[in-house]
Amino acid sequence: MFKNLITESTAKSPWLFHINSGSCNGCDIELVAVLTPRYDAERFGFKLAGSPRHADIVVVSGPLTQQSLPRTLRAISQVPEPRCIVTIGSCPQSGNVFKGSYSVMAPLSKYVHVDVAIAGCTPKPEAIMDGLVQATEILKEKRKAWLEAKKNGLKDGPKAETEQEVPAAEDIPASGEEVQQ
Amino acid sequence: MAIVYSSLVYLGYILIFPGFLFCFVAGMLITGIDRKIVAKMQKRVGPPILQPMYDFFKLMGKETIIPAAANKTAFLAAPIVGLAAMVVIQLFIPVISTPILYGTADLIVILYLLLIPALAEIYGGSASGSPYAGVGLSREMVTIIACELPLVLIFLSVAKTVGNAMGTGLCFSLSDIAAYQAANGSLMLKASMIPAAIAMLLVIPGETGNHPFDAAEAETEICEGMLAEYSGAPLGIYKLTHAIKTFTLTALFVALFLGGIGTGIVLLDALIEFAICVVLTIIFISLVHAVTARLKIEQLFKYYWTAVSAIALISLVLAWFGM
Ligand code: SF4
Numbered sequence: 001m002f003k004n005l006i007t008e009s010t011a012k013s014p015w016l017f018h019i020n021s022g023s024c025n026g027c028d029i030e031l032v033a034v035l036t037p038r039y040d041a042e043r044f045g046f047k048l049a050g051s052p053r054h055a056d057i058v059v060v061s062g063p064l065t066q067q068s069l070p071r072t073l074r075a076i077s078q079v080p081e082p083r084c085i086v087t088i089g090s091c092p093q094s095g096n097v098f099k100g101s102y103s104v105m106a107p108l109s110k111y112v113h114v115d116v117a118i119a120g121c122t123p124k125p126e127a128i129m130d131g132l133v134q135a136t137e138i139l140k141e142k143r144k145a146w147l148e149a150k151k152n153g154l155k156d157g158p159k160a161e162t163e164q165e166v167p168a169a170e171d172i173p174a175s176g177e178e179v180q181q
Numbered sequence: 182m183a184i185v186y187s188s189l190v191y192l193g194y195i196l197i198f199p200g201f202l203f204c205f206v207a208g209m210l211i212t213g214i215d216r217k218i219v220a221k222m223q224k225r226v227g228p229p230i231l232q233p234m235y236d237f238f239k240l241m242g243k244e245t246i247i248p249a250a251a252n253k254t255a256f257l258a259a260p261i262v263g264l265a266a267m268v269v270i271q272l273f274i275p276v277i278s279t280p281i282l283y284g285t286a287d288l289i290v291i292l293y294l295l296l297i298p299a300l301a302e303i304y305g306g307s308a309s310g311s312p313y314a315g316v317g318l319s320r321e322m323v324t325i326i327a328c329e330l331p332l333v334l335i336f337l338s339v340a341k342t343v344g345n346a347m348g349t350g351l352c353f354s355l356s357d358i359a360a361y362q363a364a365n366g367s368l369m370l371k372a373s374m375i376p377a378a379i380a381m382l383l384v385i386p387g388e389t390g391n392h393p394f395d396a397a398e399a400e401t402e403i404c405e406g407m408l409a410e411y412s413g414a415p416l417g418i419y420k421l422t423h424a425i426k427t428f429t430l431t432a433l434f435v436a437l438f439l440g441g442i443g444t445g446i447v448l449l450d451a452l453i454e455f456a457i458c459v460v461l462t463i464i465f466i467s468l469v470h471a472v473t474a475r476l477k478i479e480q481l482f483k484y485y486w487t488a489v490s491a492i493a494l495i496s497l498v499l500a501w502f503g504m
Contacts, residue, residue: 006242013235040225050400053412080244
């Protein structure tokens with residue numbers, strides 16, 4: 001009984017943690033618009049959490065600069081399972097207008113599994129809301145998969161498959177170097 | 182046989198009514214209503230009233246991360262100690278006029294028990310080894326000290342008023358206070374007690390750490406302070422303790438100032454108590470939350486030690502001169 005209740009609640013109470021990885025602030029403002037009275041994401045239970053340990057959904061915006069990439073990955077790895085990663089805007093998907101810069105490390109999907117990618121520069125609040133609601137469904141699926149894995153004797157759930165080693169700052173090659181080779 | 186029976190009865194008190202289960206439901210509903218009302222006041226749709234329950238159950242299902250720098254035992258024990266203390270207080274508070282557990286100095290016991298959840302949070306926060314928790318716990322300590330003075334003054338003035346009438350000097354027993362109110366009408370109707378009642382209503386949001394007084398848990402500023410490193414079930418228990426604290430403090434107000442309006446049937450009384458608590462929460466927590474911005478810690482301290490304490494002191498002086 002409690003297991004079902006918890007699974008249902010997982011989709012109804014997603015807390016967000018927002019990481020700005022060098023964004024131009026456009027996407028951040030739209031995310032704030034989603035949370036404030038006009039679009040009021042709290043009606044679906046969304047809440048902005050202060051610490052990555054409280055979060056269920058990690059929202060990443062910005063083109064992942066060389067300095068912010070290791071920190072972003074480290075913050076993501078602090079989020080307890082089940083968790084979802086959502087990118088806002090074209091920046092974390094492709095690098096957008098910043099592509100080719102010596103310090104831009106996008107796309108994020110090269111380093112971690114991205115669950116929902118919301119495209120646009122900037123995406124509309126409606127699109128962000130839609131993406132976040134999709135992420136809550138994925139959270140629920142992940143919780144079910146985790147329960148299933150536990151039943152089959154995997155103690156930590158299917159975490160090991162999705163988890164990737166977090167590269168240290170000095171291990172990540174600058175994109176400028178790649179061009180030179 | 183009699184021992185088995187009475188221990189079963191006590192177990193029922195602790196686990197079901199007026200202990201854990203009753204507190205759980207009442208606290209969660211009150212927090213849910215509070216969030217909904219705040220949202221309405223900000224022209225939002227707001228979360229469903231059951232949202233705190235969803236939050237709690239979700240947190241129960243999440244992974245619990247224990248930081249490498251943390252002291253594991255203290256980190257995990259603190260939330261449980263806090264919750265247990267919170268539930269015990271509820272046993273001492275009469276359901277309007279029917280006390281469950283009683284003694285000669287309930288008010289003093291409650292004063293100490295009210296400290297334990299906050300102290301447990303400080304203990305757990307400092308065990309987590311996070312700098313955010315360090316900032317949060319120093320602020321929490323100031324908040325406790327700030328709220329303690331007016332609370333003691335309020336309790337003293339109630340104790341003196343009832344004690345005068347009973348001829349015992351000071352009366353700290355909540356069951357005697359309830360009996361006095363059943364015989365002479367609510368204390369709220371006594372002119373000399375009105376300032377104390379107002380002060381108590383002003384203390385409630387500070388004690389529960391609600392919005393203008395939440396410097397210790399400023400989530401936009403210090404990552405929820407002492408809770409920064411918590412995740413999963415322990416975090417859920419902290420959230421539950423906070424929810425119950427709101428209910429406990431409003432119920433304490435009902436017991437102190439609005440006693441003597443009960444019907445004598447316990448379940449009906451519990452419903453009436455809950456309804457009054459909801460009204461008090463809406464006016465003195467939600468409304469205040471919606472219209473104010475967070476105070477700095479020194480402003481909070483000054484507010485409680487000057488304005489609120491002065492109001493409570495008026496009552497104490499009046500009570501001391503037998504009015
Ligand atoms: S996607 Fe566009 S608006 Fe968003 S951070 Fe990138 S450049 Fe800025």
